[in-house]
Amino acid sequence: MATKASRTAARIMMAPAVILLLGWMLVPLIMTLWFSFRNYLPLRGGDLGFAGFDNYARFFSSSAFWPAVGATMIIVIGTLIITVTLGVLLALLLDQPMWGQGIVRILVIAPFFVMPTVSALVWKNMFLDSVNGLFAHVARFFGAAPVEWMIQAPLSSIILIVSWQWLPFATLILLTAIQSLDSEQLEAAEIDGAPKVKRFWYIIVPHLGRSITVVILIQTIFLLSIFAEIYVTTAGAFGSKTLTYLIFQRVLESQNVGLGSAGGVFAIILANIVAIFLMRIVGKNLDS
Amino acid sequence: MARSITNKQKTINTAFAWGIGLIIFFPILWTILTSFKSEADAIAFPPKFLFFDWTLENYAVVQERSDYMRFLWNSIIIAGGSTLLGILIAVPAAWSMAFVPSRRTKDILMWMLSTKMLPAVGVLYPMYLIFIKMGLLDTRIGLVIVLMLINLPIIIWMLYTYFKEIPAEILEAARMDGASLGKEIIYVLTPMAIPGIASTILLNVILAWNEAFWTLNLTAAKAAPLTAFIASYSSPEGLFYAKLSAASTMAIAPILIMGWFSQKQLVRGLTFGAVK
Numbered sequence: 227m228a229t230k231a232s233r234t235a236a237r238i239m240m241a242p243a244v245i246l247l248l249g250w251m252l253v254p255l256i257m258t259l260w261f262s263f264r265n266y267l268p269l270r271g272g273d274l275g276f277a278g279f280d281n282y283a284r285f286f287s288s289s290a291f292w293p294a295v296g297a298t299m300i301i302v303i304g305t306l307i308i309t310v311t312l313g314v315l316l317a318l319l320l321d322q323p324m325w326g327q328g329i330v331r332i333l334v335i336a337p338f339f340v341m342p343t344v345s346a347l348v349w350k351n352m353f354l355d356s357v358n359g360l361f362a363h364v365a366r367f368f369g370a371a372p373v374e375w376m377i378q379a380p381l382s383s384i385i386l387i388v389s390w391q392w393l394p395f396a397t398l399i400l401l402t403a404i405q406s407l408d409s410e411q412l413e414a415a416e417i418d419g420a421p422k423v424k425r426f427w428y429i430i431v432p433h434l435g436r437s438i439t440v441v442i443l444i445q446t447i448f449l450l451s452i453f454a455e456i457y458v459t460t461a462g463a464f465g466s467k468t469l470t471y472l473i474f475q476r477v478l479e480s481q482n483v484g485l486g487s488a489g490g491v492f493a494i495i496l497a498n499i500v501a502i503f504l505m506r507i508v509g510k511n512l513d514s
Numbered sequence: 515m516a517r518s519i520t521n522k523q524k525t526i527n528t529a530f531a532w533g534i535g536l537i538i539f540f541p542i543l544w545t546i547l548t549s550f551k552s553e554a555d556a557i558a559f560p561p562k563f564l565f566f567d568w569t570l571e572n573y574a575v576v577q578e579r580s581d582y583m584r585f586l587w588n589s590i591i592i593a594g595g596s597t598l599l600g601i602l603i604a605v606p607a608a609w610s611m612a613f614v615p616s617r618r619t620k621d622i623l624m625w626m627l628s629t630k631m632l633p634a635v636g637v638l639y640p641m642y643l644i645f646i647k648m649g650l651l652d653t654r655i656g657l658v659i660v661l662m663l664i665n666l667p668i669i670i671w672m673l674y675t676y677f678k679e680i681p682a683e684i685l686e687a688a689r690m691d692g693a694s695l696g697k698e699i700i701y702v703l704t705p706m707a708i709p710g711i712a713s714t715i716l717l718n719v720i721l722a723w724n725e726a727f728w729t730l731n732l733t734a735a736k737a738a739p740l741t742a743f744i745a746s747y748s749s750p751e752g753l754f755y756a757k758l759s760a761a762s763t764m765a766i767a768p769i770l771i772m773g774w775f776s777q778k779q780l781v782r783g784l785t786f787g788a789v790k
Contacts (some may be wrong), residue, residue, distance in 0.1 A: 227744045236610030243607035243670060244622065250663040254637035254644070261639065316534065323519050324528040332774050333535035336542055339773030343744040344695055344762040346547050352755055360544070366559070382712040393538065393657040395784070402781050440785055451633045452740070454726035458748040470635045477639045478731065490636035501631035505624055508786045512620055 255494070261487035276361035281488035284478075288434055290303035293465060294472040297381060302449045304385040305392060306442055313396030313441065314390075315435065316376045320397070321404045331401075338394035342454035348457060349387045350376060350459045374399075387455055392448075395443045403437035404430070436507065450497055469493055542766070549573070549759035551565050556755040564572070580743065582764065589739035589765075592729070596661035599713055600669045603662075607674035609699065613682060623674065627786055630667040634727045645732055654736045660732065661722045668721070669714055672783045676710025677703075677732035713779040718771055722726035723769050742763040 265277040354375035362372035477486030555566040668708030
């Protein structure tokens with residue numbers, strides 16, 4: 227059906243989107259790369275010339291680098307473990323026959339639609355606050371001393387908040403996957419006398435395998451760059467400074483653009499490593 | 515799964531699922547309830563669930579003290595504007611990839627998706643600099659453009675998958691009857707694609723409404739949307755739980771309602787067809 231004229235028309239119609247995305251991708255990226263090799267301090271003299279790999283060396287050897295890598299990994303891995311485990315269980319539960327299934331689904335999905343600044347501040351103040359938070363009330367009710375969550379356990383607090391935001395996403399995608407499972411296979415296994423646990427491990431889990439991979443990859447990409455949840459709770463204090471937050475501070479707060487850009491290049495490479503795996507799965511699906 | 519099940523089992527499932535659903539929903543419910551309390555009731559111990567003096571005062575105070583309407587308006591302009599602009603650019607692109615595919619279509623789609631993987635913080639300073647140089651810092655138009663660009667890959671992907679479901683024969687028939695390309699798109703394709711376009715708009719308004727990296731970093735007083743307005747509660751003065759709750763409830767209510775309608779599109783839009 228594709229005539230020569232329609233091909234030309236197709237190209238013209240794609241042009242705006244392609245040009246915009248190309249510009250959006252290349253211009254800032256090249257600028258970041260350029261800055262990462264410059265000694266660029268906008269508030270202290272501006273661009274002070276070529277810096278070689280100094281910015282990279284300083285970024286990786288700074289005392290803040292490894293703690294930031296650690297905090298990032300704890301938040302990402304902690305959130306992934308919680309959301310994927312609970313997501314599988316919740317999806318299995320929601321797949322069972324029950325009354326009011328639609329309403330329960332709505333209740334479970336709701337946190338995903340709450341803007342990050344709201345969920346972070348509501349959790350921080352109304353639940354985790356050591357004086358007036360609900361958790362402190364409960365602790366006092368049982369005679370325990372309230373925990374200063376944001377100071378004593380900032381990473382756990384952030385994992386809690388972020389898991390609450392992302393559990394709906396994992397649940398919804400895994401539920402979609404479970405519902406596409408061929409029920410005859412399960413029934414056959416049941417008739418053959420396979421116990422419930424075995425049916426779960428040998429039929430449901432392998433079927434969910436790819437969806438779980440997709441959930442992990444997509445969430446990792448988003449979790450690597452969580453920002454608002456830290457910005458409004460600890461502002462990077464008490465050991466909750468992630469790589470994203472560290473780079474933000476270098477670039478905008480201390481205005482050491484060269485140093486921050488070297489970190490930015492690192493963050494881009496890191497995200498791309500995860501993205502390659504995700505793209506491979508998406509690409510395979512596009513073929514079929 | 516269509517299996518016979520006893521009523522007892524169903525009752526247990528129901529109780530269990532409702533319990534967990536309510537626990538997950540509780541922070542939102544608690545926020546909504548607290549927004550109707552006085553500040554004293556909001557921190558009362560033991561906590562008051564339903565038996566308190568219901569008041570609308572917090573909503574009035576939030577509007578009065580901080581000009582809530584301005585932030586709401588900014589959110590509407592930024593989320594709505596970026597989505598509509600994105601749709602205008604994405605419809606022709608998705609159309610041509612779905613109906614006039616070439617050898618490179620798949621590569622282009624994959625490349626577009628890859629731009630979505632770019633971590634925002636990696637290009638924070640360049641964007642900041644470009645915004646200053648072009649006078650876009652703290653303007654709504656600047657944010658409309660940035661949010662349009664970050665969501666454009668998702669919009670194109672969603673539209674592409676919806677367009678793919680429309681049988682090409684129908685378009686061919688229209689062409690045989692002498693419809694021009696423009697007419698074909700307006701009179702044949704668009705009516706069939708409206709549900710898909712509507713879902714795409716819905717999901718992207720939600721994503722843009724809740725975006726909290728660029729909206730926090732590229733706005734100050736003038737163009738700040740609700741995400742930035744709520745963030746101003748991170749340095750509180752005095753009792754503020756009820757006011758925080760009222761502001762939060764107003765900020766999330768429209769999106770919660772829209773979100774409930776877009777559950778199915780969520781999977782399609784955020785997994786790029788990797789889960790079906």
